[in-house]
Amino acid sequence: MKENEIGKEISKETIEKCKKKLLNKKEMINANIQSMKHEDTTNTGLIDYEANFVNILALVNHGNSNLLRIDNALIRIEKGNYGHCFDCGNSIDEGLLENIPEITICRSCASDRQKKEKRK
Numbered sequence: 321m322k323e324n325e326i327g328k329e330i331s332k333e334t335i336e337k338c339k340k341k342l343l344n345k346k347e348m349i350n351a352n353i354q355s356m357k358h359e360d361t362t363n364t365g366l367i368d369y370e371a372n373f374v375n376i377l378a379l380v381n382h383g384n385s386n387l388l389r390i391d392n393a394l395i396r397i398e399k400g401n402y403g404h405c406f407d408c409g410n411s412i413d414e415g416l417l418e419n420i421p422e423i424t425i426c427r428s429c430a431s432d433r434q435k436k437e438k439r440k
């Protein structure tokens with residue numbers, strides 16, 4: 321019995337595993353952001369401070385965009401449409417989901433996008 325790839329549902333076990341991973345990642349990012357914000361910059365000069373500030377801002381923004389992707393993945397799990405490719409709608413490989421639970425596109429669409437990026 322071969323299921324239609326498009327209609328194939330992600331198994332509950334995989335979704336559970338991914339959910340746990342997403343929650344862990346979220347916690348780690350939040351902890352990182354907190355520790356960065358609490359970094360002591362009082363003893364550094366103004367120039368250092370500004371340089372640090374820019375670095376911290378970049379890191380925090382980076383963390384925030386990761387958080388956003390993680391939150392979106394968690395929302396998709398709640399809605400029950402988790403694991404489907406944004407581009408083609410096919411279900412994403414479960415092994416890939418377990419490795420990168422916040423992923424939004426399947427392997428073939430990801431490589432398509434990469435090819436398009438290179439052409440620019």
Ligand SMILES: [Zn+2]
Pocket residue numbers: 405406407408409410425426427428429430
């Ligand atoms: Zn796809």
